[in-house]
Amino acid sequence: MVFTKAIKKIQDYGILVMFSHTVFSLSFALISMLLASNGLPSLRTVFWIFIAFMGARTGANAINRVIDAEIDAKNPRTALRQLPQGLLQKKEVILFTAACFSVMIIAAAMLNPLCVLLSPIALFLMTIYSYTKRFTWTCHLILGITCAAAPVGAWLAVTGKLSWLPLFMGAANTLWVAGFDIIYGSQDYDFDTANGIYSIPSRFGVKNALHIAALFHGITLVLLAIVGSLSNHFGIIYYTGLAIIAILFVMQHKMVSPDNLSNVKLASYSVNQLVSIIFLICGSIDILI
Template identity: 30%
Template sequence: METIQSQSGQGRVADAPTGHWVYRLLPRAAWPYAQLARWDRPIGWQLLLWPCWWSAALAAIAYAEAGGELLRLMPNPWHLVLFMIGAIAMRGAGCTYNDLVDEGIDGQVERTRSRPLPSGQVTRRQAWTFLIAQSLLGLAVLLQFNGFAILLGICSLAVVAAYPFMKRITNWPQFVLGLAFSWGALMGWAAAFGTLAPPALFLYAGSILWVIGYDTIYAHQDKEDDAIVGVHSTARLFGERTKPWLMALYGGALILMGAACASAEAPMPALAGLVAAGVHMARQIRVLDIDNPDQCLRLFKSNNVVGWLIFLGFLGAGLWAAVKPLV
């Protein structure tokens, strides 16, 4: 990925992407806040969004198989929009919170020392104010759902709050990230039904393994600096055994997502989407070079394709359920 190096007069972090709308459209004074929220790196909110959309689509399939009305065979479009806004807001809030917690560590890591807080572009008070504003937007989105979904969403805050500290005390911070980033797999179902059921739980478990896998790839970018400052990660834990671990994690994710489809009685297109996603995951593992940071970042970002493949498979299953009674 093409990047530009940080210079104090530019106000950009070291690995900021060139040509992004953030730097073309926003005034320079807003750049540090955009960087706190990672608006110039949409892959984060995209990966946070996919479990939400998967769950909403799987709930629509389950409703269809239970004899629901034709108009309910596709995921609720309003819910999809709300989940997107919520993913952008809460991912930004989470990144801002993470930077507040990790300011000292970020200042010791080459890739992160030019971020707004360690570089002094914003104060901690300004960052906290921005965090609260993003959280209020997320709350406004959450309040559009039913009471059960609202309570479930609030429960996720405990996991989100704990995550930044996990890299200091466990080799498995990616597991806690998986708990947080996969929460949407519960939310989509809860928003549709006002309860939870086995398909949502299987999907949540599968998504957790997927998150551990892709974030392990991401963490290989910083493993040398992490070792110096004492930060733990599955990348450091797995080391040269990363590929076998990824096979187990991605394989387990697909099995659990397949169980979610079976439990929801999803038609064949849903499984076709999982197979396509599995092929993509297999390619990630095959070509991965854990000592090539640029490639690790590209492969990490390619998991957005995995999200699309699974979601399109679920949409196809909904269409299949819609036309099945007509043939």
């Protein structure tokens, strides 16, 4: 009985923090790490980067659910999440978040002084994002910037200094995430406008929001091409990956329209999980061979 409850609790936390979405920024972080080290870094560095990443993204998703609990309870689409249902309690999720963020800071300290010095900025972004939908339609971009801490942080973890390459990669990560978050947010247009929730769809309408998302994804491809030009590691395999990603971007934007949002989840999440995997595979192969 105790074992069954423990398994159920673990499952609830897994759903709460959306472990299946880890791939969205992990690919950018890993490619950034490989580029920064001109190949594979030490196992110690890989370990602590991974621990820092998992602590950050898990804590960020957990605190997001706490901050948005009341909004989620009102929205029919999110009313069955763990906190609105009472399957998990706010206090325990806050403690879980604190543990995750503590792990991130410890991992940052194990990497280099600059990482731990900049960790409060990452913590601020991961916390403030959840409040932004209450006062600005740029919330999608702020989410993207928060996710972009992964590739920039991975670069800093290896080199201890910044350069243009991770900044361009971070910008690509920002617009990619913002783009598919806009697509996903389009399904909440009616709820957002009725409840004063800020978003690009609620500010500009679904049709214009989808155009903005497409623009963001177009710029993402340009930024990734710039990343390729800044590194001597990338060649035909990397650019073939970008071509496949371009096709996937077109596909996802063909799946949705203002009159048909039934494929929003498929377009915003499933397709972009493929984008992330292709970016990771093609980028890694070009760097390591």
